[in-house]
Amino acid sequence: MILSMIPALSQASSSAVILQYHHVSDKTPRITSVTPETFKKHMNYLAENKFNVIPLVDAVEALRSKQALPEKTVTITFDDAYLSIYTNAFPVLKEYGFPFTIFVTPTPVDKNYQKFLSWEQLREMAQGGATLANHTMSHDHSVERLSGETEEQWLSRFRQDLEVTETRIQEKTGQSVKMFAWTFGETTPELRAALDDMGYVGFGQQSGAAGEYSDFTRLPRFPMAGIYGVNDFGIKVKSRALPVTTQSPDSSLISQDNLKPELELTLAKGDYQKKQLKCYASGQGELKITWLDEEMTHLKTQANKPLPVGRTRYNCTAPSNSGRHYYWYSHAWLRLTDEGKALD
Incomplete structure (x- = not known):
């Protein structure tokens, strides 16, 4: 239960900061990457400053139930299941004992693409504290409609992709947490309504802390790549959700x-x-x-x-x-x- 996983509160908050990473490498596109050195600095900052790093599912449950979280609560996420998560991030996360979430796109994993994780590596990380969640089968733009496609057909195709992806992750890892990260951070009210109807929590790529007033079909995350999060990491991880009703x-x-x-x-x-x-x-x-x-x-x-x-x-x-x-x-x-x- 989440109550047993959150320490006694000295200072309570109604916010949690969700960090979003893609590549952890100095050999991948800078716009979606942090270097291994920067990632190590980020994790060391969290450890030295005694941040409360908890699983994403626990943060979401606390926010939805309006349960107070400790001040400086952070959760760590990765999108797309890139190999550098295993080679460069996982050893650091194990060192600090930090839980984390990977939003998995199964098709490149199934096809053994060179820069992507294998199911074996994903299962190993799951045993070491990773939650594995849904990021569509092939990382397409969910907002795009096919030529001649009606709104009903478009939403039906989205729902089917969501179900197939969730089933594939469960088949290969045993996990099904019904959390979904929008590819490219793109969504529409119609897609979000479909997601909510299917019982999923959604995550975007817009900056900000998540709070009790946040939209749980597109919770904010701070992108950590390129220039973002390098010089202002301390400001972002200490931020709180502006209470937009x-x-x-x-x-x-x-x-x-x-x-x-x-x-x-x-x-x-x-x-x-x-x-x-x-x-x-x-x-x-x-x-x-x-x-x-x-x-x-x-x-x-x-x-x-x-x-x-x-x-x-x-x-x-x-x-x-x-x-x-x-x-x-x-x-x-x-x-x-x-x-x-x-x-x-």
Whole structure:
């Protein structure tokens, strides 16, 4: 039971930070990689600063049940089942005794692709503290529809892929935790509704801590790759969830007639400095914030210039009243090509 796995609370929090890694290598694309040296520094930071590193399933259960977590609670995840997780990350994780989750794409594992893990290695890591979860069979763009495909057919294809992937992981490892990471962090309200209907928890690639108000079909994770997490790792792992109770629009998709989308947020009370809240857009810097009420609980913000094809994020942050933490919220936007395709 989760109650026995979480230590007595000296300082309680309603947030958990979920870290997302792909490659742990200096020979893979920088945009999806951290070097082994950086990964070692990250884990050493967590250990030396006495972070509470727990399994992802336990963090999710605590958040959903509104059970207080210890301050500085972190969970570690990897996407895609790359070989470098086994060769470069697993020895470090074993050294520190940290549990972790791998979101597995079975097709390259089944086909013995060179840079991917084997089922034997995945089972070995499962015995050493890894949770194995769902990341689609072949890492396709779930948001894309096939030519002539109806919405019902599209959602049926997504559901079938989810079931086939979960069955394959269970057949090969014995695990079935019904947790799912969106490929490329891309999703839509229709896909999320299907995921929720099937009893899964979903995870995105938008930054921020997860909290009691988070959407459990697209929980935030901090991407750790390239420039991200190298110089500001300590700030991110100490962050807390900005208490966003409602968001509009609900979708990430933007259309040609709305290339500077407006985001509206409603905030609950919390230990953050409202007057210091700032929002930023990828590649655009700081955005203007307009408060829509005197109590400063409802705001809107908008891009300064049209968003490009691909993925963009609005990040909103505010310091805590003590100045020791940042409260963080991120929304991912997705602009498809004119042909309705998503970029890799």
